[in-house]
Amino acid sequence: MVKKSVSNVSIFNRIPHFSVYIGLSFILALAVQLISLVPPLIMQRIIDQIIPAGNLRDVTISVLFFIAIPILMTAANTFYKYILAVVVRRSGRALTLAAFANVLQQRMPYFDRTNSSELATFIRQETMKYVMFWLADLPQLAANVVVCLVIVGYVFHIHWLLALLLCLYFPIAFFPSNFFGRVVNGLTGRIIQANGKMAQTITDSVRSIRLVKAFQLEKKQTNTLKKALTDAVSVWSKVAFFDNLTALWITNFVNQLIIGVIFVVAAGLVIQGQMTVGGIVIVLSYLAVFYANAATILNTNYEFKKQLAEFAPLADLLQLSDGETSGALPLTDFQRIAFDHVTFHYTEERGDILRDLSLAIKRGTWVGLVGESGAGKTTIFDLLLRFYQPQKGVIEIDQTPIADYLLSALRQQITLVSQSVSIFPGTIRENLLLAKADATDAELEEVLNEVALTEFVQSLPEGLDTPVGEAGSLLSGGQQQRLSLAQGLLRHSPILLLDEISSALDSDTAEAIKEMVYRLKEQNQLTILSISHDRQFLTRCDAIYRIQGGQAIEEVS
Numbered sequence: 401m402v403k404k405s406v407s408n409v410s411i412f413n414r415i416p417h418f419s420v421y422i423g424l425s426f427i428l429a430l431a432v433q434l435i436s437l438v439p440p441l442i443m444q445r446i447i448d449q450i451i452p453a454g455n456l457r458d459v460t461i462s463v464l465f466f467i468a469i470p471i472l473m474t475a476a477n478t479f480y481k482y483i484l485a486v487v488v489r490r491s492g493r494a495l496t497l498a499a500f501a502n503v504l505q506q507r508m509p510y511f512d513r514t515n516s517s518e519l520a521t522f523i524r525q526e527t528m529k530y531v532m533f534w535l536a537d538l539p540q541l542a543a544n545v546v547v548c549l550v551i552v553g554y555v556f557h558i559h560w561l562l563a564l565l566l567c568l569y570f571p572i573a574f575f576p577s578n579f580f581g582r583v584v585n586g587l588t589g590r591i592i593q594a595n596g597k598m599a600q601t602i603t604d605s606v607r608s609i610r611l612v613k614a615f616q617l618e619k620k621q622t623n624t625l626k627k628a629l630t631d632a633v634s635v636w637s638k639v640a641f642f643d644n645l646t647a648l649w650i651t652n653f654v655n656q657l658i659i660g661v662i663f664v665v666a667a668g669l670v671i672q673g674q675m676t677v678g679g680i681v682i683v684l685s686y687l688a689v690f691y692a693n694a695a696t697i698l699n700t701n702y703e704f705k706k707q708l709a710e711f712a713p714l715a716d717l718l719q720l721s722d723g724e725t726s727g728a729l730p731l732t733d734f735q736r737i738a739f740d741h742v743t744f745h746y747t748e749e750r751g752d753i754l755r756d757l758s759l760a761i762k763r764g765t766w767v768g769l770v771g772e773s774g775a776g777k778t779t780i781f782d783l784l785l786r787f788y789q790p791q792k793g794v795i796e797i798d799q800t801p802i803a804d805y806l807l808s809a810l811r812q813q814i815t816l817v818s819q820s821v822s823i824f825p826g827t828i829r830e831n832l833l834l835a836k837a838d839a840t841d842a843e844l845e846e847v848l849n850e851v852a853l854t855e856f857v858q859s860l861p862e863g864l865d866t867p868v869g870e871a872g873s874l875l876s877g878g879q880q881q882r883l884s885l886a887q888g889l890l891r892h893s894p895i896l897l898l899d900e901i902s903s904a905l906d907s908d909t910a911e912a913i914k915e916m917v918y919r920l921k922e923q924n925q926l927t928i929l930s931i932s933h934d935r936q937f938l939t940r941c942d943a944i945y946r947i948q949g950g951q952a953i954e955e956v957s
């Protein structure tokens with residue numbers, strides 16, 4: 401319980417003026433409801449006073465009230481709904497952005513263990529629901545409670561016995577619906593899991609459609625989706641049963657029962673002269689309002705339980721605290737990068753990937769990394785970019801640990817060129833602009849020329865505005881790598897990390913790109929670390945290290 405309130409405080413803080421909006425929503429909801437209580441009062445007065453007095457003039461004046469009140473109510477309600485819609489969207493936007501920004505700030509291990517489709521669902525849908533709940537449902541609930549209290553007070557003023565009967569509604573309706581709410585609460589988490597699994601299966605299948613077809617995985621993927629759907633349907637049917645039962649219990653059974661009893665008792669009180677006929681009219685009118693409000697109160701209580709279960713992951717998401725940390729030192733130039741006795745594992749269970757690894761790279765040199773698949777070459781790049789932190793040892797630039805530099809400055813110095821990480825869905829132009837948002841067409845053409853893509857781009861009907869497909873799937877492997885390299889060139893960073901950029905290129909293109917990289921290195925004093933299984937690509941290297949047993953062993957040529 402304490403954890404939930406802490407979560408809510410943390411979410412509240414992300415939305416500007418949220419408490420003020422909630423208060424405003426309550427006041428407007430209450431105003432609309434209180435206006436609706438006035439007509440029965442006028443009716444009571446007409447029946448008990450104006451009709452017996454035969455006062456036709458007062459009847460005519462009452463008509464004006466009956467016309468004015470619906471106009472006033474419609475105006476107030478329209479204003480309330482409009483304000484609510486605007487504020488809900490604004491607040492939803494703020495919360496979605498806060499959640500998304502917080503997720504992007506997390507360290508890489510968070511992404512290694514997170515289901516991306518589930519995350520997308522929370523960020524897009526749950527934030528909106530959360531905002532609606534606090535801005536619309538809860539203030540409405542509070543206004544309903546106040547109106548119910550006003551009605552009970554007024555009915556008590558007419559006769560205490562009627563007020564007592566009215567109040568019986570709550571225990572009879574509340575306890576069963578509260579119980580149903582708890583049952584549904586337990587089921588909601590399972591629905592969320594099943595939804596995430598469904599989204600993931602669909603996304604993965606489409607993204608890896610080539611693999612699915614080549615390995616004939618269609619049936620397997622369909623079965624995975626079928627299982628997730630079956631799970632969701634079975635849980636949903638239980639939820640639907642309890643949802644309906646709760647609604648019918650409150651609206652049909654309890655309402656009918658208590659209205660009947662109150663009417664009969666009120667009739668008896670009129671016969672005994674303890675209340676007027678106008679009193680019966682007002683009690684019956686208020687009963688309708690009372691039950692509508694009371695049903696909302698109980699439903700909200702029930703929904704509250706269901707929604708809290710849904711919001712828990714959202715609150716967790718906003719409270720993720722394993723964000724990336726940044727040092728404060730600027731970094732504009734450097735002379736030497738050094739890995740000093742670095743030991744690193746992704747997870748303890750899988751053991752050390754790098755063990756006491758030392759490696760020094762001087763500015764303006766090209767260092768090649770070779771080694772068996774899985775030896776830890778890409779991991780070296782991940783550590784230099786501070787995607788992960790070593791458990792032992794330190795990585796330094798000019799004798800200062802990289803953790804002490806501003807993270808943004810560090811990453812600005814480095815360009816990672818790798819087929820697997822660089823291509824976003826979008827057009828060729830959009831992908832290039834990711835590297836340099838304000839690059840001119842002339843600059844784009846220049847880098848495309850450098851990586852020998854000009855002819856290809858010119859042959860496309862849409863040229864630079866041709867979509868590359870999800871993860872670059874509409875381009876060949878070699879074209880993707882050349883596009884990645886073009887992105888790298890656009891950034892003009894002094895450190896270039898090349899991860900297997902020649903693997904999908906024919907030997908002539910690989911040779912041409914190697915010579916181009918070399919020329920750029922010489923021209924701009926670039927420092928290059930390149931991973932390659934292709935020895936031919938490494939002939940321009942100043943040094944080659946073999947990554948083996950978690951260590952870097954220099955190869956002597």
Ligand SMILES: Nc1ncnc2c1ncn2[C@@H]1O[C@H](COP(=O)(O)OP(=O)(O)OP(=O)(O)O)[C@@H](O)[C@H]1O
Nearest residue numbers: 512746747753771772773774775776777778779780
């Ligand atoms: N995010 C991760 N979480 C857990 N283990 C990982 C992660 N990334 C890589 N690994 C594991 O770490 C080891 C080293 O991976 P790395 O990608 O550095 O190897 P590599 O030498 O670059 O291999 P390749 O030449 O095949 O690309 C591998 O066993 C890999 O399975």
